Amino acid sequence: MTYVLLLVGFALLIKGADYFVEGSSTIAAMLKISPLLIGLTIVAFGTSSPEATVSILAALDGNAGVAIGNVVGSNIFNITLVVGITAMINPLKVESTTIRKEIPFTLLASVTLLVLIADMTLQGFDENLITRSDGLVFLLIFAVFLYYIFEVARNNRESSSDTTPIEKKGPIGKYILFTVGGLVAIIFGGDLVVDSATEIAFSFGMSQTLVGLTIVAVGTSLPELITSITAAIKKQSEIALGNIVGSNIFNILFVLGASSLISPLAVIDEIFIDIILMIILTVVLLIFSKTQYKIAKSEGFVLAAAYIAYMIYIILRN
Template sequence: MTYILLLVGFALLIKGADYFVEGSSSIARSLNVSPLLIGLTIVAFGTSSPEATVSIVAALEDNAGVAIGNVVGSNIFNITFVIGVTALINPLVVENETIRKEIPFTLLASIALLILISDMTLQLVSENFITRSDGLILLLFFAIFLYYIFEVARKSRSKDITTEATPKKLWGKNLLFTIGGLAAIIFGGDLVVNSATQIAFAFGMSETLVGLTIVAVGTSLPELITSVTAALKKANDIAIGNIVGSNIFNILFVLGAASTVSPLPVDSKIFFDVILMIILTGILLVFSRTSFRIGKREGAILAIAYILYMIYIIIRN
């Protein structure tokens, strides 16, 4: 029964995110909001909302291992498997702005996270914590990132956007999609956390391992499905920036909000994963600078790296 509830939770997260993005994007378009701004904010929030919900619910239920492992595991999954598989299907073109600003910002956010969890090393205390003050610092960084994307959207706003009258029926449908999608995300997140925790205890797995594996992959399915679908349609300009933006959102907003709600004790094992996340982000930056694209060879390397990582952390547990 626990496994069924876990699958139901993932289904609610994925479909909820899909309906939330569809409904809120339609409302934004009818209000004459720039398509770029919709992509950078609403769509980014929608695809990352499963991670946000799961980590915040986990923090409220004192499952810090799931909350932190989910974010770090999702980011590693996005950088390696999502980008890797997508590049294998169709090479990814990388925008210059992404190389110059967004990937370095992801690197900065990852390094900031490593510093904030290193209390025992830097402050000589008995335990590592992401405290409420750490969470507020992450949220301030997120505010800076939001300011940046709003500026990008403002400068790039299309001049030929026309306001269209939206029928009342469509307004009602879009509101229903938005509210219903959000409700499904919240309820699904609660199911995932509770079910995954029960599975962890049943198999003697740590909460951190469950967060890094089952929960991380499950909450990253919207990014994977979106990226693979775009690659199959040969959308060469698929924004690697969307994945990078999702990773920034996960560290700064998700962990920031979760730790502000409830301080998160840090499992010492997670240090390896955070350092690996930083290294992989650096590798992604190097790959992106080669001809401004990630080809099939780089994609294969990234996908294989994730498989090896999974084997390692399962053995480590």
């Protein structure tokens, strides 16, 4: 029965995120918000809402391993498999501002996470924690990011009026219903995933962190994968890469920030390796993005292969 509940939880997360993104992005397009802002905010935050729900609920339940592992695992999944598969389908064009500002901002968030959790090394504490004050730091940086993207939206306001109008027409109330209904499904599904995954972890003797890095991380990142693949097929590179970059920033700064405000999160030693790997992969993504301002199919294959190698490593490690 636990496995059934886990599958039901994932189904609710994925379908809920689908309705949330469809509703919110359609409303944004009706209001003539630029594709860049849609990709970096509404779509990114919408597809990251499963991670937010799962990690916050895990923090409430005292499952720090799931909360942190979910965020780090999801970000690695996004950088490697999501970018890799979408680039293999259709090479991803990268805007110059993404290379100069957004990917470096992702790198800044990742390095900040590494610094803030290294309490034993940097401050001589007895244990490593993401404290409530650390959570406030994350949320303050997140506020700076929000200010930046709204400035981008304001500066690109004129160009946004030249974008192709969306095909879907109809009353805005319908899409508000999609958005609210999607959020309800996400919250309920997230609760089922946390409870079921934790129970399965204990039955197999797996650590909470391993479950967070694998089962939960992959499951909650499926909306990013589906959204980015769809955007790549439609040749909407701004939305595809903006979704991934925005999601990773949201995961670290908002999800961990909010989770640690609820309850300080204990950090196990093994997660340091995963965070360092996340930083390295973000640098690789930046390097690949600089090659002719696109991520080629061959580079996508390298990233996808890196995720498979990472999965083998963490399973053997645990």
